[in-house]
Amino acid sequence: MFSLNTVLFVCAIFAVLYAPRAFAWFASLFPQKRLYNDKKNKLALFIPARNEGKNIIPLLESIKAQTYDADCFDTFIAVKDPEDPVYEYAKIVNAEVYCDVTQTCKGDCTDYTFKKILEKYPKKYDGFIIVDADCLLEKTFLEEMNNAMASGADVINAKKRVRNYYQDGGKNSNLVTACNGLIWTFMDDMGNRFRSDHNLTTMTVTTGILFTRKVVEEMNGWCYRKTLTEDMEFCHDSILKNRKCFYYSYAMIYMEEAPSLAETNKRRSRWMHGLTHSNYIYFADLIKNRQNKPVVNFYFMFSLWLVYLFVATLIGMAAINLVCSALAIGFGEPVNWEYVISAGAAVFAIYAAFFILTAVALFINRKDIKLTKLGFLAVLFVHPVFYMGYIPIVAKAIVSKNDKQWDAIARVQTDSSEVFSE
Known part of the structure; x- marks a missing residue:
């Protein structure tokens, strides 16, 4: 089974590997040069x-x-x-x-x-x-x-x-x-x-x-x-x-x-x-x-696979810890709280990583996101869970054949055709 230290080690390795991509998050804090043609x-x-x-x-x-x-x-x-x-x-x-x-x-x-x-x-x-x-x-x-x-x-x-x-x-x-x-x-x-x-x-x-x-x-x-x-x-x-x-x-x-x-x-x-x-x-x-x-191009193009590997590793560790702990209880052993806590920490680490991503996104694009202060807080804490919803979607995409059906997406019914301008 996997200890809390192992979970922390996996997080540290991922942080190092993903650091160049995370550094790129902040490029838009500086105004882009305007072009005129x-x-x-x-x-x-x-x-x-x-x-x-x-x-x-x-x-x-x-x-x-x-x-x-x-x-x-x-x-x-x-x-x-x-x-x-x-x-x-x-x-x-x-x-x-x-x-x-x-x-x-x-x-x-x-x-x-x-x-x-x-x-x-x-x-x-x-x-x-x-x-x-x-x-x-x-x-x-x-x-x-x-x-x-x-x-x-x-x-x-x-x-x-x-x-x-x-x-x-x-x-x-x-x-x-x-x-x-x-x-x-x-x-x-x-x-x-x-x-x-x-x-x-x-x-x-x-x-x-x-x-x-x-x-x-x-x-x-x-x-x-x-x-x-x-x-x-x-x-x-x-x-x-x-x-x-x-x-x-x-x-x-x-x-x-x-x-x-x-x-x-x-x-x-x-x-x-x-x-x-x-x-x-x-x-x-x-x-x-x-x-x-x-x-560099290859790294940025496939950096999502680092996220997939990070998430899959932590979920796997959590699952193994919980299954082994459950089996031990089934054989009359006392609850091993160290491994239960480690399993919870693995899942929380995924949430925490997505929380950081969300916080940075809300800060960087705060002028374009029209939410109340309460709305910002709701997105800050809910979006990491929403983003974790990609886990089963990505898992299915990785193992399944390519479904080429072009399904229609329902459209929003709007009351106006107003045109936006800065």
């Missing part, structure tokens, strides 16, 4: 909109309100149903609508639409931007994405905020949305900012993201459809192809969070299955890769 790039804004209905209207209104010159961008929408009402809503921004009746995932409609754009408008667009239909754009989003192109990057990630805080007086914001919304802080402010500053491959989410024409032509559309998370496939392959990635915090997009735990877990499960299986697909090639600071 004299060139007005021509942009193609693409919206995957399968069965979105009226949910797409607020996004279209936010596109209509963009400060970027309307002559410098066009909007394209992809649907699955030729009778989709989005055909009518698209008139709000004079968008072109393409219907891909065979699509089974986001990657399919992205490939279909990008190929149509390349065929119909060869060499017209300098950048291709993907935005999901449940998002909203800051008024300056396209203007700032154009500014970010002055970086010379092949891929540009925007900053993601939680839409629920800002719309309808926050009525669709609750403890679930607040807890799950921290994922964007972890990814952007505590991850992509450091990676971008050090010319590392950023964590990709295919919404609020720009690809240069060179990248889209290289892919001849969109070629990543092996898993549920085509964005992680792109991310891993970007290391192999030495693509320059950039995160720009001044280009902002608002992400909708599902207010129910069931819908949130559906999204978490889909994400982790895709992420894990993308790891499997690209692991060997990434090991062989010798481009663009491979060791």
Whole structure:
């Protein structure tokens, strides 16, 4: 069985191994340098909109309100149903609508639409931007994405905020949305900012993201459809192809969070299955890769596996201690409190690690998180438990086959189509 000292030793080893990643959490405490672009790039804004209905209207209104010159961008929408009402809503921004009746995932409609754009408008667009239909754009989003192109990057990630805080007086914001919304802080402010500053491959989410024409032509559309998370496939392959990635915090997009735990877990499960299986697909090639600071890139790309190992080790130790103690009691031995306490300490160590992560995230992104003081305290203590909910999801993703079903996520019904501005 395992003693308390063993638990502490495991925690110490993990702290050392994870220290570089933890150091990166604080990069966004320093203002990012603003970029300005004299060139007005021509942009193609693409919206995957399968069965979105009226949910797409607020996004279209936010596109209509963009400060970027309307002559410098066009909007394209992809649907699955030729009778989709989005055909009518698209008139709000004079968008072109393409219907891909065979699509089974986001990657399919992205490939279909990008190929149509390349065929119909060869060499017209300098950048291709993907935005999901449940998002909203800051008024300056396209203007700032154009500014970010002055970086010379092949891929540009925007900053993601939680839409629920800002719309309808926050009525669709609750403890679930607040807890799950921290994922964007972890990814952007505590991850992509450091990676971008050090010319590392950023964590990709295919919404609020720009690809240069060179990248889209290289892919001849969109070629990543092996898993549920085509964005992680792109991310891993970007290391192999030495693509320059950039995160720009001044280009902002608002992400909708599902207010129910069931819908949130559906999204978490889909994400982790895709992420894990993308790891499997690209692991060997990434090991062989010798481009663009491979060791550092590899470490940051797979640092989550350190967390998996840490959690699995402590859970295993706790389980063994409890089982052995129970067996001893069954044979008439007295309760061995040392091992019961050690088991509890192992579980608490997981909670404590996630508590520290939560506290840092709430501090770093405190200006974007619209909560009362009581709300901040609730998230501080509840989010570590919420995050521990990933444990069975990740365990299933690691051992199961890749489920490629593209389940719809319930949309939040909003009362307004207000457009946000700093």
